[in-house]
Amino acid sequence: MRKVFDKELAMLNTRLIEMGDLCVEGIDMAIEVLFNRENIESKVQLIHTVERDTDRKERDIEDLCVNMILRQQPVAKDLRIISAALRMIADMERIGDQVADIADIAQKLESGEIFNLDTHIKDMANEVKGMVTNSIEAFVNKDVKMATDVVANDERVDQLFVQIKSELLRVLYQDISKGQIVLDILMVAKYFERIGDHATNVAQWVEYTYE
Amino acid sequence: MRKVFDKELAMLNTRLIEMGDLCVEGIDMAIEVLFNRENIESKVQLIHTVERDTDRKERDIEDLCVNMILRQQPVAKDLRIISAALRMIADMERIGDQVADIADIAQKLESGEIFNLDTHIKDMANEVKGMVTNSIEAFVNKDVKMATDVVANDERVDQLFVQIKSELLRVLYQDISKGQIVLDILMVAKYFERIGDHATNVAQWVEYTYE
Numbered sequence: 001m002r003k004v005f006d007k008e009l010a011m012l013n014t015r016l017i018e019m020g021d022l023c024v025e026g027i028d029m030a031i032e033v034l035f036n037r038e039n040i041e042s043k044v045q046l047i048h049t050v051e052r053d054t055d056r057k058e059r060d061i062e063d064l065c066v067n068m069i070l071r072q073q074p075v076a077k078d079l080r081i082i083s084a085a086l087r088m089i090a091d092m093e094r095i096g097d098q099v100a101d102i103a104d105i106a107q108k109l110e111s112g113e114i115f116n117l118d119t120h121i122k123d124m125a126n127e128v129k130g131m132v133t134n135s136i137e138a139f140v141n142k143d144v145k146m147a148t149d150v151v152a153n154d155e156r157v158d159q160l161f162v163q164i165k166s167e168l169l170r171v172l173y174q175d176i177s178k179g180q181i182v183l184d185i186l187m188v189a190k191y192f193e194r195i196g197d198h199a200t201n202v203a204q205w206v207e208y209t210y211e
Numbered sequence: 212m213r214k215v216f217d218k219e220l221a222m223l224n225t226r227l228i229e230m231g232d233l234c235v236e237g238i239d240m241a242i243e244v245l246f247n248r249e250n251i252e253s254k255v256q257l258i259h260t261v262e263r264d265t266d267r268k269e270r271d272i273e274d275l276c277v278n279m280i281l282r283q284q285p286v287a288k289d290l291r292i293i294s295a296a297l298r299m300i301a302d303m304e305r306i307g308d309q310v311a312d313i314a315d316i317a318q319k320l321e322s323g324e325i326f327n328l329d330t331h332i333k334d335m336a337n338e339v340k341g342m343v344t345n346s347i348e349a350f351v352n353k354d355v356k357m358a359t360d361v362v363a364n365d366e367r368v369d370q371l372f373v374q375i376k377s378e379l380l381r382v383l384y385q386d387i388s389k390g391q392i393v394l395d396i397l398m399v400a401k402y403f404e405r406i407g408d409h410a411t412n413v414a415q416w417v418e419y420t421y422e
Contacts, residue, residue, distance in 0.1 A: 066294065069280055083277065090301055165394060172383065172390045179383045183376060183397055190401065 005072045012064055012085055013140075019057040019092050020136030020202075026050045026099035027129045027195065033106040034188070035122065040107060047103040054096035058089045084205040088139070091198040091205075095132065098191040098198075105184050105191075113181050119167040121189060124160040128192045131157065131199035138203055142210045150203035157196035164189045216283045223275055223296055224351075230268040230303050231347030231413075237261045237310035238340045238406065244317040245399070246333065251318060258314040265307035269300045295416040299350070302409040302416075306343065309402045309409075316395050316402075324392050330378040332400060335371040339403045342368070342410035349414055353421045361414035368407035375400045 026047060033043045065082050068074065074082060131150050138146035168182045168189075237258060244254045276293050279285065285293060342361050349357035379393045379400075 062294075066280075066290070069277075070284065070290075073281065079277070079281075083273075086297075169390045169394065173387060176384060176387050179380045183380065183394075186394055186397065187401065190398065 005068070005074065005078065008064070008068050008072070009078070009081065012061065012068070012082070015057065015061050015064065016085060016088060017136065017140055019054060019061065019089060020132075020139070022050055022054045022057060023092050023095045023099075024129065024133050024136065026054070026096055027125075027132060030099045030102040030106070031122075031125045031129065033103050034109075034125070044103045044107045047100055051096045051100040054093055058093045061085065061089050081209055084209040088202050088205045091201045095195050095198045098195050102188050102191045105188055109181060109184060117168075117171055117178075117181070117185060119164050119171070119185065120160055121164055121185060121192075124157065124164060124189060124192050127153070127157055127160060128196045128199065131196055132202075135199045135202040135206065138206045142206075144207055144211045147203040147206035147210075151200050151207070154196050154200040157193060161189055161193045216279070216285065216289065219275070219279050219283070220289070220292065223272065223279070223293070226268065226272050226275065227296060227299065228347065228351055230265060230272065230300060231343075231350070233261055233265045233268060234303050234306045234310075235340065235344050235347065237265070237307055238336075238343055241310045241313040241317070242333075242336045242340065244314050245320075245336070255314045255318045258311055262307045262311040265304055269304045272296065272300050292420055295420040299413050299416045302412045306406050306409045309406050313399050313402045316399055320392065320395060328379075328382055328389075328392070328396060330375050330382070330396065331371055332375055332396060332403075335368065335375060335400060335403050338364070338368055338371060339407045339410065342407055342414075346410045346413040346417065349417045353417075355418055355422045358414040358417035358421075362411050362418070365407050365411040368404060372400055372404045 029043060029047050029050065033040055033047070065086050068082055069079070072078075131153050134146055134153075135150045137143070138150060165186065168186055171178050172182050240254060240258050240261065244251055244258070276297050279293055280290070283289075342364050345357055345364075346361045348354070349361060376397065379397055382389050383393050
C-alpha cells in the first residue's frame, strides 16, 4: 500500500512540475507579446492554448489528489502534501488566467507604444517571472529557504506597482493623449502584481508542506 | 453511517451559507466606504475583520470537507458536493480579499471625490452585489435556474467595466488634475469585475452540483 502511495506521490510531483512549467512558459510569452509585436496574433493564440492546457492539468491533478485521499487514506503528513498540492494548482491556474488577460490587453496596444513609456513595467515582468520560476523550483527541491525568499520578494513587486503607477501618472500629465495606453498598462501592471501574489502563495504552500 | 454523513452535509451547508453572508456583508461595507465617508477608519477596520473571519471560515470548511472525505468515503454524488464546496469557498475567500482591496483604495480617496465623477461605478457595485447574493441563494435553494442567471449576468458587469473605463478616460480628457482618482477608480472597477467573476464561479459550482 505504501509503495503504491509513494509512486502516486512521485506522479503528483511530476504533474505539479509540468503545470509550473506551463505557467513560466505563459509568462515568457506574455512578456514577448508586450515587447515584441511580430506575429502577435499567433502568439496570443498560443497563450490561450497554454491557458487551456493549464486548466486541463489542474483538473487532472485534482482527480489524482482526490483519488489518493479516497483510496489510500493518507496519514497526517501525506494529507498535508496533498492539501498543499490542491491549493498550489488553484494558484497556478490563476496565473494562467492573468497571463491570458495580459495577452488580450497587449494585443490591442498600438505597435511600439509601450516602448515610448518611461516605466518599470519590463522590470516588474521579469521580477514576477523570477518569483514564479523560483516558487516552482523551491517546490521541486523542497527548498524552504528559497520559498521564503520568494515570499520576501513580493514586497519588491508591490513597490514596483506603486512606482509604475506614479510613472504612468507622470506620462499622463505630460501628454494627455496617452490616456488609453496609461490605463491599459496600469491593468497589465496589476495583473503582474497578482501573478506575484500567486507565486507567493505557491511559495507559502512549499513552506507549509516541508518546513 | 449515512445518517452521520447527512448530518455533516447539513452542517457543511450551514457553514457555506454563513461564509456567503460574510461576503455579502463585506460588499455592502465596501459600497458604504466608497460612498459614505463618515467614520471611514472604523468601517475599513471592520472590513478587514470580516476578511479575516472569511479566511477562518474557509479553513473550518476545508477541515470539515477533508474529514468527510476521509471518514465517510463518500459515493460519487456526495463527493461531487464536497468538491464543489471546496471550490466555492476558494472563490468566496477571494471575494473577501477584493473587498478589502477596495476598502484600502477607498480609504485614500479625497472626501467626496467619487461623487464628482460621472461614472457608473455605483451601478456596477450594486450589480455585482446582486450577483453574489443570488449565487449564494441559488446554492442554498439548489436553484440551478437562478445560478444560470447569475452566470449570464456577468456579461453585463463586463460591459459596465468597459463603459466605466471610457467614462474615466473622458474625465481625464476634461480635467487632467483628476489623474490620481481616475487610476484609483479604475482599480476599484477592476476589483468589482473580479468579484463578479468569482460570483459566476460560485454559480457554476451550483450548476455542476445540482443540475
